[in-house]
Amino acid sequence: MSWTDFLQFVIKAFILTAVLLGAFAYMTLFERKAIARMQNRYGPNRVGPFGTLQPIADGVKLAFKEHIVPKKAQRPLYDIAPMLSLIVAITAYAVIPLGPASLEIFGAKFWVADINIGILFILSISSLAVYGITLGGWSSGNKYSLMGAIRSSAQIISYELSLGLSLLGVIILASSLRMNDIVESQKTVWFVFLQIPGFIIYCIGAVAEVNRAPFDLPEAEQELVAGYHTEYGGMRFAMYFAAEYINMVTVSSIAxxxxxxxxxxxxxxxxxxxxxxxxxxxxxxxxxxxxWLRATLPRLKYDRLMQLGWKWLLPLGVLNLVITSIVVALVS
Structure with missing residues (x-):
């Protein structure tokens, strides 16, 4: 790799990080506004025109908040855990193409890296997110945080299998692991029309992967205070918060x-x-x-969460993969 290529890679990585952090900030505003309208409220409307500067005010508030470290916290793991979650959330986005290869800005393509095992890179990196949650919950020295971390680990393991199986059908149809090849192979027909069961399984698994309602058991406020990030405040809490919303953007971009x-x-x-x-x-x-899901559906019971993942989504994912493989083999 030449110095020019390396410099271009660094600049694109920096721009991607800034865009994702900006998307996180204004995704919080979008969510608060949308849920407010669904509940016949206005939402944030005081800071800036129509509340558009509210994310900046929230960021300044978190930056100056005092952070109290628990007496029984296991440092430095306690400090590393939120950073790990945020880094993993941003890194997983590196191989997602945002535009065609023919489109360039100053000679730069609309992706950070284009590797021939792009989807494997995303799955391997995103699976590391559970370490940030587990380490944060355990190192806090709080039983509620530990319970939230255990729940998150079990939940991610349970739904990651189904999510991976739902993507295998697409990989078989595209005959490639490279993200650009998968996009190019959908010129005539999108894979959602050929993989309706896989798409549904992916959507359910993605919601569970990012711990969003109705699968937000790891941070169930009525039971666990705030779950794995109970003992975090200030910028450390902001890192966990940002990681959750950036993961939402990532799984949406993968879909x-x-x-x-x-x-x-x-x-x-x-x-x-x-x-x-x-x-x-x-x-x-x-x-x-x-x-919409957060504003509409109540939180699932934990036993039903596990039953949905193991008894329904996993068998359906295997069945979808088998049928797709047979059809592709017969057609080809």
């Missing part, structure tokens, strides 16, 4: 890439050059789905 054609336009006559715009619009649809 867009794997099932909805990525940057491909929704209609054939629309210009491909606006690929990043089509990509963002599709991701926003998924993010609104996260908000």
């Amino acid at each position: 867009t890439t794997m099932f909805l054609g990525g940057w491909q336009p929704p209609l054939w006559f629309l210009p491909v050059e606006l690929g990043p715009l089509w990509f963002v619009l599709k991701v926003l649809v998924f993010l609104f789905g996260f908000i």
